[in-house]
Amino acid sequence: MSLLEVVGLRTEIETRGGRVRPVDDVSFSVAAGETLGLVGESGSGKTMTGMSIIRLLPPGGAVVGGSVRFDGVDLTALDDDGVRRLRGNDIAMISQDPMTSLNPTRTIGSQLREAYRIHRHGSRQEADARAVEVLELVGMPRPRERLAAFPHELSGGMRQRVMIAIGLVCEPKLLIADEPTTALDVSIQAQILELLDDLKRRLSMAVVLITHDMGVIAGHADRVAVMYGGRIVEEAPTRALFADPQHRYTEALFESMPDLELDRQVDLATIPGTPPRLVALGPGCRFAPRCRFAQDDCRSADPDLVAVGTDHEHACFHPRGTTTTADLPRRRRREVAQGAGASGPVLEVTDVHKRFELRRRGLLGPRRAVQAVSGVSLQVHAGETLGIVGESGCGKTTIGRMLVGLEQPTEGTIAFEGSSFAGMGRLAFRRRRRDLQMMFQDSAAALDPRMTVAACVAEPLVAQQVGTRAERAAVVAELLDAVGLPADAADRYPHEFSGGQRQRIAMARALALRPKVVVADEPVSALDISVQAQILNLMRSLQDRFGLTYVVISHDLSLLKYLADRIGVMYLGRLVELGTSEEVYGAPRHPYTAGLIESIPLPDPTLERGSAALGGELPSAVDPPSGCRFRTRCPRATALCAEEVPVLAPDGDLHAVACHHPLTGAQPARTPLDLQPQGSEPR
Template sequence: MSLLEVTGLRTEIDTAQGRICPVDGVSLAVRAGETLGVVGESGSGKTMTGMSIMRLLPPGGSITGGSIRLDGRELTELDESVMRTVRGSELAMIFQDPMTSLNPVRTIGSQLREAYRIHVDSSRAAATARATEVLGLVGMPRPRERLDDYPHQLSGGMRQRVMIALGLMCDPKLLIADEPTTALDVSIQAQILTLIDDLKSQLSMGVLLITHDMGVIAEYADRVAVMYGGQVVEQSGVQELFERPRHRYTQALLAAMPTLELDRNAELATIPGSPPKLLDLAPGCRFAPRCAFAQDDCRSADPSLIGGDHLHACFHPADGRTQAADVVVGVREAAEPRGSDSLVQLFDVHKRFGVRSRRPFAPSRAVQAVSGVTLTIAAGETLGIVGESGCGKTTLGRMLVGLERPTSGSVSFDGRDLSAQSRTGFRRRRRDLQMMFQDSAAALDPRMTVAALIAEPLVAQGIGTRRERRRTVAELLAAVGLPPEAAERYPHEFSGGQRQRIAMARALALRPKVIVADEPVSALDVSVQAQILNLMRSLQDRYGQTYVVISHDLSLLKYLADRIGVMYLGRLVELGAGEDVYSAPRHPYTAGLIKAIPVPESAKNREAAARSTGLGGELPSAIDPPSGCHFRTRCPLATERCATEVPILKPSDGLHAVACHHPLTTHVLTPVR
């Protein structure tokens, strides 16, 4: 018997543009101890399906049809007071963005205690003990200390762990995880998903895992439902779906993912067009306008789910994973050799941030965000920086563009030390150094039109007349693939992928020589992600851009970057050509990161694939890092030398540079995928 049974669910929402139906006839089931993955692009109805099950719909939203049964009880018939007792105790949801779900003026401990005491009659001490226990379960470093922290004092990964702890406080029967690891690095992602997987088995808990990452689905889901346009278009076991996808949309999603085997000279496959807006829909298959195989019957009738154990709603299903005809695939022209001229130099750069002590009159402490990084970036190259949350990647990027000044050491651009220049001279240099931030929605002023946002750097630098700026805005919109009419619209009127294009156009306005892109596609669907990555490559070929791409996605960096630097607790521990770093990682930390990458392949090898990240132990504090090699507390190869002597980043055995006393050798690397 299924723990959750959803049958013919239909949800409608009244909007200013009209009545839309984001969930249209969805049927799915989750058994106890099972993970059902729900995958699809933004706007496909994944999250709204989860919110409908929770009965947490936005204003104007209502369930207009279908059934939701949890452990035999019909949820659609419960009044709101009873439903409140169900949420949290029997049914819990982990939301995608923890900062919109956590109260910024309350401590983590108070929010966890509240979630527990609402449903369990307990004392404050018992609630505190439970909160500490659950924070420990989700891998929070020093859980007892974290109870007194506020959300803004935690990294993104730690905030997501708090969200998961909130969902698990009362041991729910069903956990709905809505993109729980989207913005997390691969090692923490693997830890979180493995944790949910283990708890699912221990507690016989059902899990509805909503994600756009097919690699996560391949490794952590038992069955999968693919959604498009508010409908389930394919549903089967994971192995069956990856080996024999039937719906053309499923094939396109699989083809659009960057993998470690992808040729860097090949463009990523993309899905033309965009998902339907679910308003005044034309008859027929909702994927037909984007499908290369659509025929007349696809445009006149809506296909139903058929196929027994492998359901699919397609009049012309595929018979295997043939990709070429399903999606737009291009071959990138071989780029000109990258320039060897040194453009940016970092020499022994350190960055420390002061931290106020919790105890009065206690000595001040400092977070060692970046410790002794020396690096050279050549003109026209793409350098990738990868590492776990808190390793110093973003701080390093901010110092590269002058948003942070190093505590010691120097950052030079084109032969001139940025910190030594006058304010006027530094402002002129800033024209050549621009940054794309991770959250484009937060980085773009919602009160300004797109034209004003893109032109703002030109205005700030006093470049051009109004007519020249308008012409530049039009050229940049065309360069990033947006229509001219986008200029008069506001950021909130665009999708995530379109906002990232706007952010890129803004970064290009001053024709900078260096763009630092901080997690540019971490929260985007795989199809939109492919479009942005192709765009970045094409703009680099056109304008000769130098990119520094900060990411936790190693597959992305292998495809995009010429060289990759791996950071751990403020130090650069490995640096080399992208292909070399992946085919022969020299540092144990790099090997562990590669091992943690979820692979979007057939599930037949899931039992053989190691789910362990290879990164045991707890991430040390950047306030009091380990002596010697910072990674030694988690390294299986650590010796006494590692505790007393700091390893220096240098070439090893004629190969790329590594900061390790015991670098890995080729025969050790064979199991690393």
């Protein structure tokens, strides 16, 4: 028997541009203890479906048809008070963006206590105890201390854990998880997904998992519903869908995914165009304008869902496997410029440390500091792409900000083309900054909402007093064309664009001064896989066109395997491994690197769902462990690891590892690795 049954659900939203129908005749069911995955691009209706179930629609939105039955109760027939009694208690939702979902003026503890006290009527002490319990449940380090923290004091991964804890505080029967692991490190992502699976089994909880990550779906969903244009276009058990996708949109999603086996000398497949706006739609299949297999019948009629197997149905006139003349090659081969070693280093980082002072605890308390970066040395060669990977709090972004001069090292030196930043005067440093630009992780926050796109892109030119107004306008037009945006985008505002389009605007802005080095901080972390493919192809084409050097900071190891020439792995402020992408992924030497690779979710539901490869609690950067900082989580650790700091020593021509007991490097990256050294005892 189904715990949740959605039948013919229709939702409409009144907007200035017309009446939008983001959910149009959607039907599905979820049983207790089952996970249904909802996948599709931004704008496909996934999130609005979840919001419609619990009646949390934006202004002007309303459910206009269909029914939603939860545990025998029709939610569409309940009044607002009735829905509020269920929401947060029997039905909970994990929102996609914890920074905007959490109240910045209230502590974590007060936000956790709120739902418990409202629905369970517990005392303050009982609510505190429950808050600590759920924070422990989601793996929050030092949970009792976090009750007094504010959201801005936590990392992105920690904020996401708080959101999950709020959702679980009343042990709901149904959990709607909207992109619960977006922008999280693979290790944290694995732990959180494992936690949700465990809670689902223990509480017989039904889960609606909304995500664009097909690897997450493969490993954690029992059934999958693919949405496009506000409708479900294919639904099947997970294994059946991955083994034999039928709808052409589902097939295109699979083709767009980067993976560890992908040849770096081919472009990623992309889905041309953008999803429909869902306003005054005409007849025909909604995917037809973007589908290379579309025929006349696709443009004149909208296909209904038809069964093709046990519990497998799709809505496509020309499904995968039918004869067609439009079956084009998936990917175009390209020449990849190998920059490493081709010339001298354009950037040199020498024994760099960065400490951030913290407020004292009490008037006479000791001085404390976050050891964000500790003794990092590396070189970046002209024309190459250097990837930096690691968990949240490892120092990746701090390194990136120091490379472009937004932060200054506490110790050590950073030199650009042989000149140290520390020795430059203010004007000289400002001129050098033209050659060093940064793409920030959150393009929505990095672009001023009060400025047009043209003004955003031209702002670096204005700040550096480059060119006349007409010359700047010409540069803006050229850059918008280079990043694939229409000319009329110049007069619009950032909020009028999708996430992928805003990332293109951010890229155009970074290129305005014709820099030599671009530091990209999580450039595609929150984008759909089809949009990710477009941005990655664009980054590589712009690198070839403008002769760029990239430093790409990411938690997505599949992305770096495809994009980067060399990869540096960071852990708690230190660089622990450095080598070519083939060396690091094909034969990892550091146990931490091996654990990160084992944590990557693969789009293959036939693989065994093991536990998270990296367990344990991430140590504090205020008081890091002695010796090797990874030793508290490493099964290979010995007494030597606690006493001596391992040095990043070259192994072969390029591969370097900082480990007293490195792996042999003989094992493939995706097979179980023997992490135990000979003759040592596990800790």
